[in-house]
Amino acid sequence: xxxxxxxxxxxxxxxxxxxxxxxxxxxxxxxxxxxxxxxxxxxxxxxxxxxxxxxxxxxxxxxxxxxxxxxxxxxxxxxxxxxxxxxxxxxxxxxxxxxxxxxxxxxxxxxxxxxxxxxxxxxxxxxxxxxxxxxxxx
Ligand SMILES: CC(C)(COP(=O)(O)OP(=O)(O)OC[C@H]1O[C@@H](n2cnc3c(N)ncnc32)[C@H](O)[C@@H]1OP(=O)(O)O)[C@@H](O)C(=O)NCCC(=O)NCCS
Numbered sequence: 001x002x003x004x005x006x007x008x009x010x011x012x013x014x015x016x017x018x019x020x021x022x023x024x025x026x027x028x029x030x031x032x033x034x035x036x037x038x039x040x041x042x043x044x045x046x047x048x049x050x051x052x053x054x055x056x057x058x059x060x061x062x063x064x065x066x067x068x069x070x071x072x073x074x075x076x077x078x079x080x081x082x083x084x085x086x087x088x089x090x091x092x093x094x095x096x097x098x099x100x101x102x103x104x105x106x107x108x109x110x111x112x113x114x115x116x117x118x119x120x121x122x123x124x125x126x127x128x129x130x131x132x133x134x135x136x137x138x
Contacts, residue, residue, distance in 0.1 A: 008072065009110045012101060016083035019050040019098075026076050035074035040115055044068070044098050047082035048119040052094040055086075055133050056123035063093065066118040074114050077105035087118065092130035095120045 022043055030036040045062055052060060074080065081101045088095040100115035125131040 008112045010101070010113050012081070012111055013083050013099060016085040016097070016099065017051065018081060019084045020047040020080075020082040022080050022082075024074060024076055024078060024080065029076060032073075033076075035076070035078075037070055040070070040074055040100070041065075041068065041117075043080070043082065044100065044115065044117050045119065047084060047100075048096045048098045048117070049121060051084050051086050051096055052121040055089065055094055056121070057134055058131075059124045059126070059128075060121045061124050061128070062119060063122045064120040066095065066120060068115070068117045070115055072102070072112055072114040074100075074102060075105065078102040078114075079108065080114070081111070089133065092132055093120050093122045094133065 020043065024035045024039065028035050028039040049060065083099045084096050086094060087097050096119055098117045098119065099113060101111040102114045103109065103111060123131050123133050
């Protein structure tokens with residue numbers, strides 16, 4: 001859980017795992033010059049799959065984006081840190097929370113929460129049908 005330490009700067013979460021770091025480039029921008037939301041969504045989808053992969057041990061697919069909030073714009077040169085935790089394990093699906101924090105260009109060490117999301121992944125078999133999550137990893 002993050003706490004406000006100054007205007008838009010926050011502490012990094014201590015109850016979530018760092019699953020991805022990436023720096024957006026000029027080719028990822030929209031017409032405003034900020035980073036395209038679809039690019040951020042793709043990174044969140046990748047980051048969100050990291051923890052479910054430990055449980056599914058095989059193929060899986062994103063079945064739902066339950067919530068996706070762009071709290072602050074992402075800019076070229078930001079260092080983005082993606083934190084995640086499992087919020088629900090079902091019979092064939094796993095739901096995770098993902099939070100994205102930006103270290104602005106020339107402001108490393110100060111973190112702004114830019115995005116938060118909830119996504120659900122389903123373990124699938126070779127035919128693309130849902131399969132139970134292996135019990136040994138629950
Ligand atoms: C994922 C997929 C195999 C699920 O098939 P399905 O017939 O909907 O499966 P089910 O109805 O049995 O649901 C499977 C699990 O997904 C969950 N689920 C299904 N729809 C959901 C939704 N809208 N939101 C959250 N969870 C959902 C179910 O609750 C179930 O979880 P549980 O077993 O843990 O209770 C199928 O929907 C699919 O192939 N979707 C496309 C996936 C894809 O291509 N993703 C990339 C997007 S480009």
